[in-house]
Amino acid sequence: MPPLPTVQPRLWTLLTPKWRSALARSRQEQADSRARVLLLSLIGLIFWIAVFGIAYRVLRYFRSVDEIGNLMAGKVLGVILLAFLSILLLSNVITALSTFFLAKDLDLLAAAPVNGVRLYVAKLAETVVHSSWMVALLALPILTAYGIVYSGGPLFPFVALSAFIPYLILPAVLGTAATLVLVNVFPARRTRELLGLIASGAVVIVVVSLRFLRPEQLARPEGFRSLVDYLAVLRTPTSPLLPSEWTASIIMNWLLQVADPWPVAKLWGAAALAVGLGAVLHQRLYAQGFSKAQEGAERKVRRPLRGPVSRLLRSQSPSKREFILKDLRLFFRDNTQWSQLILLAVLLMVYLFNIQSLPLHSGERVPYRLVNLISFLNLGLAGFVLAAVAARFIFPGISLEGRQMWLLRSSPLDPRSMLWSKYWIGTVPLLLLALMITVFTNWLLDVSGFMMFVAVVTIVLYTLAASALALSFGALYPQFGTENAAQIPTGFGGLVYMMSSLTLLALIITIEAVPVTEYLRDQRYSQYPVGITLELVASGAAVLCICVAATVIPLRVGLRRIEMMEW
Amino acid sequence: MIRLNQLTKRYGRFTAVDRIDLAVPSGELFGFLGPNGAGKTTTFRMIAGILRPTSGSIEIGGIDINQRPLEAKARLGFIPDRPFVYDKLTGAEFLRFVAALYGQQGAVVERRIDELLELFDLRRWKDELTESYSHGMRQKLIISGALVHRPEVIVVDEPMVGLDPRSARLLKDLFRQFVDRGGTVLMSTHTLEVAETMCDRIAIIHGGKIVASGNMAELQEQTSSEHLGLEDLFLKLTGGMRDHQLDTILDS
Numbered sequence: 001m002p003p004l005p006t007v008q009p010r011l012w013t014l015l016t017p018k019w020r021s022a023l024a025r026s027r028q029e030q031a032d033s034r035a036r037v038l039l040l041s042l043i044g045l046i047f048w049i050a051v052f053g054i055a056y057r058v059l060r061y062f063r064s065v066d067e068i069g070n071l072m073a074g075k076v077l078g079v080i081l082l083a084f085l086s087i088l089l090l091s092n093v094i095t096a097l098s099t100f101f102l103a104k105d106l107d108l109l110a111a112a113p114v115n116g117v118r119l120y121v122a123k124l125a126e127t128v129v130h131s132s133w134m135v136a137l138l139a140l141p142i143l144t145a146y147g148i149v150y151s152g153g154p155l156f157p158f159v160a161l162s163a164f165i166p167y168l169i170l171p172a173v174l175g176t177a178a179t180l181v182l183v184n185v186f187p188a189r190r191t192r193e194l195l196g197l198i199a200s201g202a203v204v205i206v207v208v209s210l211r212f213l214r215p216e217q218l219a220r221p222e223g224f225r226s227l228v229d230y231l232a233v234l235r236t237p238t239s240p241l242l243p244s245e246w247t248a249s250i251i252m253n254w255l256l257q258v259a260d261p262w263p264v265a266k267l268w269g270a271a272a273l274a275v276g277l278g279a280v281l282h283q284r285l286y287a288q289g290f291s292k293a294q295e296g297a298e299r300k301v302r303r304p305l306r307g308p309v310s311r312l313l314r315s316q317s318p319s320k321r322e323f324i325l326k327d328l329r330l331f332f333r334d335n336t337q338w339s340q341l342i343l344l345a346v347l348l349m350v351y352l353f354n355i356q357s358l359p360l361h362s363g364e365r366v367p368y369r370l371v372n373l374i375s376f377l378n379l380g381l382a383g384f385v386l387a388a389v390a391a392r393f394i395f396p397g398i399s400l401e402g403r404q405m406w407l408l409r410s411s412p413l414d415p416r417s418m419l420w421s422k423y424w425i426g427t428v429p430l431l432l433l434a435l436m437i438t439v440f441t442n443w444l445l446d447v448s449g450f451m452m453f454v455a456v457v458t459i460v461l462y463t464l465a466a467s468a469l470a471l472s473f474g475a476l477y478p479q480f481g482t483e484n485a486a487q488i489p490t491g492f493g494g495l496v497y498m499m500s501s502l503t504l505l506a507l508i509i510t511i512e513a514v515p516v517t518e519y520l521r522d523q524r525y526s527q528y529p530v531g532i533t534l535e536l537v538a539s540g541a542a543v544l545c546i547c548v549a550a551t552v553i554p555l556r557v558g559l560r561r562i563e564m565m566e567w
Numbered sequence: 568m569i570r571l572n573q574l575t576k577r578y579g580r581f582t583a584v585d586r587i588d589l590a591v592p593s594g595e596l597f598g599f600l601g602p603n604g605a606g607k608t609t610t611f612r613m614i615a616g617i618l619r620p621t622s623g624s625i626e627i628g629g630i631d632i633n634q635r636p637l638e639a640k641a642r643l644g645f646i647p648d649r650p651f652v653y654d655k656l657t658g659a660e661f662l663r664f665v666a667a668l669y670g671q672q673g674a675v676v677e678r679r680i681d682e683l684l685e686l687f688d689l690r691r692w693k694d695e696l697t698e699s700y701s702h703g704m705r706q707k708l709i710i711s712g713a714l715v716h717r718p719e720v721i722v723v724d725e726p727m728v729g730l731d732p733r734s735a736r737l738l739k740d741l742f743r744q745f746v747d748r749g750g751t752v753l754m755s756t757h758t759l760e761v762a763e764t765m766c767d768r769i770a771i772i773h774g775g776k777i778v779a780s781g782n783m784a785e786l787q788e789q790t791s792s793e794h795l796g797l798e799d800l801f802l803k804l805t806g807g808m809r810d811h812q813l814d815t816i817l818d819s
Contacts, residue, residue: 316570322667326656333696334654407712410615410645411668412637566618 008115014122017105040496047499048141055145063149068184074252080142081244086134091131092175096484099127100176100286101183104481110290118283124275128172134490143251151254163250163264170243173274177281183289199254215440239300243267297312319413323421327443330400337485344389348437351385355441372464372517373448379455381510382437386430386459386464387501388552394426394470395497398562402480405565415562419471427467434463454516461509461547465554466501472554473497475561504550510541515539543548568592568751569720574623576609576775582811583609585775586623591768593719596746598766599755602805608648609757611724614753615645615683628719640667646711646723650705654698655776658708659668660690661697669716676715685710686741687734702729720751727758735745739765763797773805 058076061067098105100123109119122251147156247545309328313321355378401408408418438459442452477493488494517533522530576584584606589686591597601607612618614625616632616639625632625639632639652661658681666676684690687707697705706729713721721742727735742752742765756762760771763783770780779789779800786800787793795803 294815318670318672322664322672326653326664330653330655403649404653406612406615406617406645406647406651407665408668409617409809410640410643411665412640412670413668414637489707564619 005239008118011122011125014109014114014118016528017124017364018126019386027395028249031164040492043496043499043503046503051138052141052145052211055142056149059145059149071250073150074248077146077251078248080247081140081167082242084139085109085167085242085244086492088135088168088171089175090131091135091490092127092172093179095127095131096176096179097183098482098487099123099130100179101290106290116283117279117313120286123274124169124172124176124278127176128168130474130487130490131172131175132168134495136168138497143224146251146255152255155252159249159254163247163267166267167243167247169271170274173271173278177278180281180289183293184285213408243270246270272336281456296395310496320417320421323418324425326427327397327421334426334485340392340486344392348385351437352441352444355444371445371447372451372520374441375442375451376447376509376513376517378441378445379438379458380505382434382441383466383508384502385437385507386434386463386503387470387498389433390426390430390466390470390501391489391494391498392486394430395474396479396485397422397426397471397489398475398558399478399482401478402482405480409565415559419559423467423471423555426471427464430467431460431463434459448520448523451520454512458508458512458543461543462505465504465547465550468540468554468558469501470497472558472561473500475558475565478559480563504546507546511539511542511546568626568628569597569722569753570626571610571628572624573616574610574613574625575621576606576613576618577621584613584620584776587772587775587777589770589777589780591751593749593751594746595767595812596752596754596765597645598762599747599753599772600757600762600769600770600801601755601772605805607772607774608638608724609752609759610772611645611647611722611755612800614722615643615647616640620711641716642719644716644718644721646710646713646721646726648724648728652697652705657694657696658684658700659693661708662712666715667771673717676686679715680711683714686737688780691775703731703734705752706730707734718750719747723752723754725755725757727761757803759797769797771801771804777782778803 059073062073065072081352108279143160146152147160152159245346246263246267250267252258253263255258310325311323313324316324396458435456438455439452442455447455471494473493474488477491477496479493482488487498515533516539518531519530519536569589571587573587574584574589575582575588581817587606589597589608590691599607599610609618613620614627614632614634620633627639630639630642653664656664662680662683663676666672666679681690681693687710689704689707689711692704693698693751697708700708706726710723710726713723723742726738730738739761745765746752754762754766756791768780768782769786770777771786772778777785781789783797786797787795790800790801792801792803
């Protein structure tokens with residue numbers, strides 16, 4: 001009998017397959033097309049500069065306002081980090097399910113004589129990296145702006161990093177622990193699917209709680225009884241018990257040269273304690289949870305989906321019809337997928353509530369220009385929501401075919417039919433959502449008929465393009481090995497898609513804004529009937545051409561990619 | 568029939584399949600043998616249209632798969648080595664979906680699905696999600712999927728893995744009767760007894776090249792080993808484990 005191992009593998013050794021795979025993937029992508037990598041880096045840089053630019057301007061403005069400015073800067077940082085924290089929490093719960101319970105390397109690691117604590121720390125590190133890299137990337141330009149505007153000095157990056165590491169570890173430990181407990185508590189058969197539902201529910205609570213904080217009050221000091229009340233609100237921490245507040249305090253204390261070691265002690269102490277407790281919990285519950293999570297098969301069909309849906313698709317060819325039915329069945333039978341619709345519905349309600357809360361028609365005098373500006377901002381917001389929904393539900397379309405691609409590629413299914421089915425199955429519901437949001441919010445804003453027309457046409461054209469971009473980027477950056485659909489758009493491809501679709505949105509709004517606003521102004525103040533101007537027609541034609549190109553070109557690129565795909 | 572002409576597949580500098588020529592006529596069950604990594608699966612995936620050849624051509628039923636892929640694929644039934652199916656579809660839904668991919672639907676397909684599920688003892692699990700199926704059940708479902716549209720040619724990679732003895736026997740009989748009715752089967756297997764008893768002709772591939780091809784007598788003649796069985800022939804052509812290597816591993 002071989003002796004028991006006396007030396008445990010190093011943490012780095014356990015992580016070797018992961019970082020080596022990531023390195024190999026990145027090398028392969030670079031070797032595939034240098035031009036593509038260059039283009040993507042450029043898009044990333046533009047996005048990064050835009051975020052930095054906005055943060056820089058806002059902070060410069062804060063800096064110019066005595067006393068209140070610094071408090072506002074700290075408050076805004078706290079709110080941003082709090083929002084990031086809620087994203088991180090959800091992201092960690094979803095990621096931990098993959099890294100701790102579904103990953104392919106777990107069978108090997110579970111069968112090896114590896115110490116439980118080492119496995120926990122290795123998997124926790126993997127979870128932190130997977131779930132936090134996007135938040136870290138987004139925080140970088142914001143923190144850079146803080147460092148530059150408040151002259152943080154050469155040591156500021158190290159201070160920010162030392163504050164950010166425990167800030168990222170804490171939600172990872174919490175998310176991992178939540179996943180571990182849930183996997184143990186619920187019947188094994190349903191755990192995997194219930195987790196999505198519970199995670200969505202948790203985020204709903206966080207979002208609604210954030211909404212009840214009513215952060216917009218801070219932008220309206222006139223709503224407070226006196227300046228003293230306003231300052232008191234600014235000085236009071238929004239959430240003193242959360243790590244986001246401690247992280248914000250560490251950063252602001254450094255920038256404003258306040259010597260207060262207490263936030264550092266709280267943040268690092270909490271992170272160390274959390275990892276320790278997490279390890280203990282892992283030792284007690286992991287083996288049983290891992291075993292239960294392997295039994296997650298369901299036998300009976302809850303939604304057969306034949307009759308009415310099948311009749312609706314009767315005009316389609318058998319292959320297209322069954323392809324669409326197959327996608328619908330897979331979507332509605334997988335709780336981890338459809339449960340996110342609940343989250344979407346709540347976010348939409350918060351969005352509509354925000355629009356309704358705007359003081360545009362509450363008796364206060366608001367310039368007409370502001371109403372138009374808000375209409376365009378609303379178009380931008382609606383576009384952002386649609387891009388995010390497309391990222392979650394359309395982008396993973398090709399990746400989800402995954403290991404079954406052998407069947408599609410060996411059958412006489414035309415790749416065009418596959419792309420066609422995937423495009424419309426995602427676009428039709430997205431179009432309905434787009435129309436619903438746009439018409440309802442513009443009705444709440446009480447815009448003119450012309451503005452309503454512009455908004456509806458624009459959002460329809462944009463939705464068609466955003467869907468095409470999502471599907472195409474999903475085909476360009478497939479993740480066939482991912483077991484978790486929610487994780488697919490969190491990769492590099494998903495980020496590039498979001499950047500591209502938001503760039504398209506900004507371009508459309510920029511082209512439309514000036515001629516439409518001028519037309520609306522003329523229409524309101526002119527004594528004579530105002531005709532359609534040449535600028536208006538030109539901007540409409542430009543938007544149409546851009547959207548058609550942004551629909552057709554990505555679909556062609558996506559089709560080419562699917563045709564070339566080897567499996 | 569299947570015809571491969573100078574079929575080659577390269578991954579960068581590595582040549583996985585090297586200028587293979589092969590013709591399998593109608594009514595023949597052809598065995599494709601080789602050690603791990605010899606290029607069998609790559610060849611099969613090229614025939615199924617999943618991988619594109621670097622050079623050379625593939626004909627299925629006289630149709631070039633690169634020039635008229637949809638027509639060629641319509642004649643083919645492909646059974647891969649790993650039984651990946653959609654977890655959230657039932658067995659019947661999966662087969663209905665596969666039939667639709669081949670443009671088939673309606674009562675004929677429903678009857679065919681019932682027949683195939685009955686044949687492979689899956690009738691009881693017809694309306695259950697495939698995520699609850701065992702490996703062998705999934706394998707049988709995939710085999711049913713390859714037969715549901717009545718193909719002319721079946722390309723099957725390691726068909727016996729995961730099958731119980733009864734199902735394995737059923738599959739052997741099925742393939743034999745399929746070729747007796749004019750069909751073509753190209754099959755890879757590591758079970759040499761199966762190849763020896765089932766196949767009309769055999770090709771042995773090693774390092775991406777066909778090193779021997781023909782019926783048993785022809786293989787013996789090509790290797791000048793008239794009294795050797797298929798296993799010894801195979802080891803002679805592909806190189807077996809040396810005794811001293813075994814000693815090193817077991818004694819150290």
